[in-house]
Amino acid sequence: MDNIYKPELVEIKEIIDETPDIKTFRLQFKNPELQNSFKFKAGQFAEYSVFGEGECTFCIASSPTRPEYLECSFKLAGKTTSAMTKLNVGDTMGLRGPYGNSFPLEQMKGKNIVFIAGGIGLAPVRCIIWNVLDLRDQFKDITIICGARTVADLVYKNEIEDWKSMSGIKTVVSVDPGGETTDWKGEIGFVPTIVEKVSPSANNTIAILCGPPLMIRYTFPILEKFGFKEENIITTLENRMKCGLGKCGRCNIGSVYVCKDGPIFSYKELKTLPQEY
Amino acid sequence: MEELIISIDNLKEIARELFNNDCRVIGTTAENKFKVIDDPEQLILNPNSVPTGSSFKEFFFPKTEPLFFYKQNNSSIDLIDPVIDKSRIVVIGAKPCDAAALPIISKVFNWDYKDDLFNTRNDNSLIIGMSCHYNDEFCFCNDVGGSPENRKGSDVFLKPLADNYFKAASVTPKGEAFIKEYQKYFEKDLGKNKPLVRKEENPNHFDYDKVKTWLDNNFENKFWDTAGEMCLGCAQCAFVCPTCHCFDIVDEQNGSCAGRRAKNWDACQFSLFTKHASGHNPRDNQEKRYRQRISHKFKYYNDKFDEILCTGCGRCSRGCPVSLDILQIVEEINSLSQKSNAI
Amino acid sequence: MNELKQICKDALSEKKARFIIGYKEDKNKRIKPFIAKTPEDAEQLTFNHHAVNNLAVYLPRFKNNVEGKIGIVVKSCDLKAVTALIQENQIKRDDLFIIGVNCSGVVLDIAKEFNKDNTQIKCKYCQAKTPPYYDALADESKDFEMPDDDQAELMAKIDKMTSDERLEFWNAEFEKCIKCYACRQVCPMCYCEKCIVEKSEPQWIDTSSTARGNFSWNIIRAFHMAGRCIGCHECERACPMGIPLTLLTRKMGMVASSEFGYRHGMSLTEPTLIGTYSTSDKEDFIK
Numbered sequence: 001m002d003n004i005y006k007p008e009l010v011e012i013k014e015i016i017d018e019t020p021d022i023k024t025f026r027l028q029f030k031n032p033e034l035q036n037s038f039k040f041k042a043g044q045f046a047e048y049s050v051f052g053e054g055e056c057t058f059c060i061a062s063s064p065t066r067p068e069y070l071e072c073s074f075k076l077a078g079k080t081t082s083a084m085t086k087l088n089v090g091d092t093m094g095l096r097g098p099y100g101n102s103f104p105l106e107q108m109k110g111k112n113i114v115f116i117a118g119g120i121g122l123a124p125v126r127c128i129i130w131n132v133l134d135l136r137d138q139f140k141d142i143t144i145i146c147g148a149r150t151v152a153d154l155v156y157k158n159e160i161e162d163w164k165s166m167s168g169i170k171t172v173v174s175v176d177p178g179g180e181t182t183d184w185k186g187e188i189g190f191v192p193t194i195v196e197k198v199s200p201s202a203n204n205t206i207a208i209l210c211g212p213p214l215m216i217r218y219t220f221p222i223l224e225k226f227g228f229k230e231e232n233i234i235t236t237l238e239n240r241m242k243c244g245l246g247k248c249g250r251c252n253i254g255s256v257y258v259c260k261d262g263p264i265f266s267y268k269e270l271k272t273l274p275q276e277y
Numbered sequence: 278m279e280e281l282i283i284s285i286d287n288l289k290e291i292a293r294e295l296f297n298n299d300c301r302v303i304g305t306t307a308e309n310k311f312k313v314i315d316d317p318e319q320l321i322l323n324p325n326s327v328p329t330g331s332s333f334k335e336f337f338f339p340k341t342e343p344l345f346f347y348k349q350n351n352s353s354i355d356l357i358d359p360v361i362d363k364s365r366i367v368v369i370g371a372k373p374c375d376a377a378a379l380p381i382i383s384k385v386f387n388w389d390y391k392d393d394l395f396n397t398r399n400d401n402s403l404i405i406g407m408s409c410h411y412n413d414e415f416c417f418c419n420d421v422g423g424s425p426e427n428r429k430g431s432d433v434f435l436k437p438l439a440d441n442y443f444k445a446a447s448v449t450p451k452g453e454a455f456i457k458e459y460q461k462y463f464e465k466d467l468g469k470n471k472p473l474v475r476k477e478e479n480p481n482h483f484d485y486d487k488v489k490t491w492l493d494n495n496f497e498n499k500f501w502d503t504a505g506e507m508c509l510g511c512a513q514c515a516f517v518c519p520t521c522h523c524f525d526i527v528d529e530q531n532g533s534c535a536g537r538r539a540k541n542w543d544a545c546q547f548s549l550f551t552k553h554a555s556g557h558n559p560r561d562n563q564e565k566r567y568r569q570r571i572s573h574k575f576k577y578y579n580d581k582f583d584e585i586l587c588t589g590c591g592r593c594s595r596g597c598p599v600s601l602d603i604l605q606i607v608e609e610i611n612s613l614s615q616k617s618n619a620i
Numbered sequence: 621m622n623e624l625k626q627i628c629k630d631a632l633s634e635k636k637a638r639f640i641i642g643y644k645e646d647k648n649k650r651i652k653p654f655i656a657k658t659p660e661d662a663e664q665l666t667f668n669h670h671a672v673n674n675l676a677v678y679l680p681r682f683k684n685n686v687e688g689k690i691g692i693v694v695k696s697c698d699l700k701a702v703t704a705l706i707q708e709n710q711i712k713r714d715d716l717f718i719i720g721v722n723c724s725g726v727v728l729d730i731a732k733e734f735n736k737d738n739t740q741i742k743c744k745y746c747q748a749k750t751p752p753y754y755d756a757l758a759d760e761s762k763d764f765e766m767p768d769d770d771q772a773e774l775m776a777k778i779d780k781m782t783s784d785e786r787l788e789f790w791n792a793e794f795e796k797c798i799k800c801y802a803c804r805q806v807c808p809m810c811y812c813e814k815c816i817v818e819k820s821e822p823q824w825i826d827t828s829s830t831a832r833g834n835f836s837w838n839i840i841r842a843f844h845m846a847g848r849c850i851g852c853h854e855c856e857r858a859c860p861m862g863i864p865l866t867l868l869t870r871k872m873g874m875v876a877s878s879e880f881g882y883r884h885g886m887s888l889t890e891p892t893l894i895g896t897y898s899t900s901d902k903e904d905f906i907k
Contacts, residue, residue: 001393003358005344005526005540051347051354052530055538077554079820092354213557239559240551242526245390248543249523250550252573253559254496255580260389274496276551276559276569330860331798340798341828414648507653509677511805513860516798527827539828542798549818598806598858599673600652600730 004245007049007094008034013069015089018155021076022120023085024061026069027095040064042105042128043236043264046097047244048072053083057241060098061123063130073123073155099244100263103128103208103234112141114200116219118191118211122146122155124236125210143170143200147191150179172198192218202227208234213277220267230268237263237277253277280466285322285441287462288369292317295367303336304369305329322370324410324437324473328590332375332519333368337398338382341541344526349534361394366402374418374590376406376430378519384582385522394540403455406431407443410475415591417604419479423588438470482604483611485585491614492576500613504606505567507599512544514593520586545569571606624758627719628662628691631756637691637717641678643671650730653678667693667758669734672726674852676701679711680811690716695723697742699751700850700885701808707885707892710811720754724764736767741866742853744769775867796861797834799827803855803865804841809848816840842868847876847893850885
């Protein structure tokens with residue numbers, strides 16, 4: 001029997017404390033052959049297990065251009081993530097995947113890219129950012145706008161510094177009003193406001209955004225105002241999932257299975273769906 | 278092919294032989310409930326009976342089943358596949374509204390990844406369907422592409438004749454092979470046993486195409502504010518339904534270092550079904566959840582899989598604690614669609 | 621019948637109630653819950669032996685009600701649930717416009733006519749065909765001779781079982797459970813925003829419909845009903861698998877009554893059994 005529900009075993013190689021409630025796990029398959037044969041595309045997700053506690057859905061946060069490990073970043077929210085926070089380096093987890101569609105990398109080539117992320121929404125965006133940066137000469141200007149509620153809630157702080165120091169990349173980091181510290185040198189404001197301030201050009205540009213539902217909702221009209229076409233605004237949905245295989249019926253939006261037909265959708269595609277995300 | 282008939286006694290003999298050969302024989306008994314038949318004498322084939330309280334989907338898609346077992350030894354973890362019962366499943370006397378459900382849900386279990394838990398049982402099954410002579414105010418098979426004589430999902434189809442005989446015909450190659458396997462129990466039809474006739478034709482209630490068109494255009498409509506207003510959000514409707522197939526995946530510890538991951542029935546009427554860990558819930562009230570139930574059955578599944586996710590058996594309505602009647606809801610949509618056409 | 625319609629129509633037009641939770645008859649002559657929002661809607665309100673639902677189950681939805689009174693049509697058994705919800709601070713008496721109906725029994729099987737073989741168990745031992753209090757009363761009752769309380773015999777039989785026999789009896793019943801939670805959803809006293817079965821940290825109850833999961837769900841629910849069940853029997857009526865759930869809840873109620881002299885839902889002012897400490901408690905751990 002081919003058991004589509006049975007995960008492969010992975011070992012935790014490294015744990016990075018991103019924020020008080022967000023961690024990044026660096027994982028490797030226990031079976032070295034799998035580590036070599038496992039292929040995925042930026043934007044795809046996986047199901048991560050803690051045996052006895054359950055499974056959780058997160059995007060793969062590392063870039064497919066760096067195949068020696070897989071990373072996932074997760075926020076403490078429920079039963080499984082709470083069990084995950086108690087794990088240590090060397091512990092074993094389960095992993096099923098990769099599932100879902102991916103960011104339109106081919107369509108993005110030769111274009112300017114604006115990455116917009118809020119909170120842990122930076123995880124899937126970080127995956128495609130590194131994918132693009134590792135193929136830097138195939139893309140034009142790159143802008144990264146990322147925000148968090150407070151300075152302490154910013155994820156991938158070191159990598160943000162890396163992006164800032166790279167030439168040809170405009171990196172803007174913001175925190176929500178009230179979330180700044182006295183020595184905060186970045187922007188203060190909600191992500192949509194910062195996007196408005198940065199006012200990216202829509203000319204030959206694709207916008208990739210991910211973040212809380214409210215951030216997404218308020219950023220769409222701003223991008224449209226700047227002349228972005230619906231098909232050039234790309235986002236990723238986070239409907240609740242269980243199977244990841246187009247079976248359990250949980251992630252459905254209308255006739256779309258987010259786990260199979262998504263999680264990446266253009267704003268144009270989103271507009272054809274019922275508002276159930 | 279020559280026409281065959283079979284007596285109820287010989288059907289019971291087939292059931293006995295199947296049972297002795299380690300088959301799981303599923304049929305209805307005096308309490309009008311599908312169950313594994315261990316005594317063929319209990320088997321009752323009554324075309325006039327109301328559809329059973331629950332459909333027989335549980336024999337293909339159980340209310341709970343293990344996906345795998347895990348065992349932790351020091352730092353290593355063993356994952357063990359479940360043992361799936363590969364014995365043949367033979368359902369005797371399925372109503373057309375029950376039999377039709379299997380090919381419908383088979384689509385979701387196979388459209389991309391293949392769910393071998395479902396497939397193993399489905400592939401090893403043989404469905405003996407039977408014409409239905411029952412009709413009540415909740416039945417509407419003929420409005421959703423079925424009929425009391427519909428053979429969809431059946432491998433062998435029976436039509437009741439006088440004196441406890443049934444006319445038997447194979448519908449699929451599997452059914453043909455089955456009749457051949459048990460040919461000694463079948464007789465040539467000499468026309469002696471007159472067919473039992475349905476008392477009356479089932480009425481038509483709505484025009485599915487009109488309902489579908491209305492649903493295509495009315496995700497936002499004030500109709501939904503009251504359609505599911507009285508729904509209490511239990512899952513009686515989904516769990517007795519032959520086509521509802523949504524499920525949950527949970528881990529269960531058994532002792533400190535072993536346990537199982539299981540697949541359990543779940544339902545879109547539960548408030549937690551779509552709730553994110555963050556607290557955000559895309560379907561945050563019962564009205565939205567009821568719209569999902571109706572839309573999934575009569576629109577979404579059809580858009581995706583070209584099947585209506587409903588066989589018109591009426592079980593959900595017969596059992597609803599607040600008497601929500603799916604047929605009346607769809608009839609209302611039908612009349613709304615006529616009104617919107619008139620304008 | 622006209623009396624009920626008239627009361628409700630007046631209540632809505634005189635704004636004594638913002639809306640009325642009552643019963644209507646659908647085109648198949650089924651009686652089902654219905655919310656009348658206008659005096660015209662009130663024309664549809666009805667009551668008869670088929671008005672089985674305990675409409676109090678809808679009240680906790682309006683816990684944070686601010687906009688005027690909620691009208692509700694109640695039988696005397698349903699009123700106990702209303703009272704219990706008031707006692708448990710889920711709704712305020714002042715927020716309600718209670719339309720009592722005199723009731724002479726309701727059916728067990730809604731598809732069949734009302735007669736002595738088709739009568740709910742609760743009606744067989746009901747002691748008040750008129751609700752003890754109300755804001756308006758409609759008399760819809762007819763004379764009817766109640767059959768004997770046959771559940772009491774079964775309960776006596778179960779009481780006589782050894783604990784192993786009882787366990788076997790209940791295991792066989794709970795095996796049928798499919799975890800549809802219809803028992804919980806129809807229960808006016810099951811108003812928790814997050815049910816214990818939905819709590820996952822820790823996971824108190826297996827959500828799977830296994831012997832263990834089914835047993836723990838049904839027994840824990842019964843315990844949560846101890847001293848709280850008002851005996852409307854809606855759980856048993858709603859159960860699609862025919863589990864005799866009221867054998868448990870009724871027994872719990874009988875114990876609360878015999879051991880503590882308490883019956884839930886009988887007084888607007890009496891403190892609840894579970895919410896009260898008493899130094900006269902029989903058990904000495906409390907002293």
